[in-house]
Amino acid sequence: MKNNILIKAMVLLTFVFLSCEKNDDATSIDNQAEIQQLTQLVTTGAWRITSFIDSGNDDTSDFSGYGFSFNSDGMLIAENGSATVNGTWSITDDSNSSSDDSSNDDSSDDIDFNLFFAEPASFNELSEDWEIVSRSDVKISLIHVSGGNGGTDTLTFEKN
Numbered sequence: 388m389k390n391n392i393l394i395k396a397m398v399l400l401t402f403v404f405l406s407c408e409k410n411d412d413a414t415s416i417d418n419q420a421e422i423q424q425l426t427q428l429v430t431t432g433a434w435r436i437t438s439f440i441d442s443g444n445d446d447t448s449d450f451s452g453y454g455f456s457f458n459s460d461g462m463l464i465a466e467n468g469s470a471t472v473n474g475t476w477s478i479t480d481d482s483n484s485s486s487d488d489s490s491n492d493d494s495s496d497d498i499d500f501n502l503f504f505a506e507p508a509s510f511n512e513l514s515e516d517w518e519i520v521s522r523s524d525v526k527i528s529l530i531h532v533s534g535g536n537g538g539t540d541t542l543t544f545e546k547n
Contacts, residue, residue, distance in 0.1 A: 418480040418482055418497055418498055419480065421498055422478045422479075422480060422498060425478050425498070425500070425519075425522065425527075426459075426478055428522070428524065428527075429457040429476075429478075429527070429544075430457050430458065430459050432546050432547060433454040433455065433456055433546070433547040434454070434455045434456075434457070434527075434544040434545065434546055434547065435450075435453065435454055435455065435544065435545055435547055436450040436453065436455070436542065436543065436544060437526075437543050437544070437545045438541065438542070438543040439512075439513070439540075439541070439542050439543075440539075440540060440541045440542075441512055441538075441540050442533070442536070442538030442539065442540060443538070443539075446509070446512065449509040449510075449512075450465070450509070450510075452467040452468070453465045453466065453467045453472075454466055454467070454547060455544065457476050461475050461476060461477055462474075462475060462476075463475055463476040463502065463503075463504075465504075465510065472504060472506075472507065472510050473504075474502060474503050474504035474505070474510065474513075474514075475502075475503045476500075476501060476502050476503070477501045478498060478499070478500055478501070479498070479499045479501060479516075480497060480498060480499075481497055481498070481499050481516075482497035498518075498519055499516040499517065499518065500516075500517040500518075500519055500527070500529055501515075501516050501517070502514055502515060502517065512540075513542065515531040515540065516531070517529035517530065517531050517542060518530050518531065520541075524546070525545060525546040526543065526544070526545045526546070527543070527544045527545075528541070528542075528543045529541065529542040529543070529544075530542075
């Protein structure tokens with residue numbers, strides 16, 4: 388009799404632990420679909436920066452006249468007719484990171500829009516793992532909160 392109760396308890400505990408994992412898998416699948424949609428969106432056509440606020444300072448003019456091309460190979464090219472600046476980009480799922488807030492069910496909070504430019508300095512300011520605030524077929528709004536000084540940066544791309 389005692390063995391029968393012990394076996395039932397173990398089966399119940401196993402069921403409870405396995406059912407907890409189900410939500411994480413669904414979020415991961417949802418994030419992958421969102422990442423595919425975003426990747427397809429940004430790799431189609433050229434984009435421009437219509438707003439860049441760096442810790443309260445409007446630095447949008449640093450990117451005036453530049454068109455941004457997000458290539459499917461991860462290359463990011465900014466051109467203004469006389470200058471070309473090369474960088475990289477990616478969209479990643481950070482839902483498994485230690486900073487994940489499992490009480491937040493908004494899967495877009497778990498997707499990072501990553502930009503990297505080594506130089507010049509003004510473009511290096513864009514090098515962050517941005518959170519997606521909103522997106523449409525012609526506009527993507529991003530935000531980054533600095534871990535060091537707590538400053539907030541916002542970045543908006545619009546399709547040309």
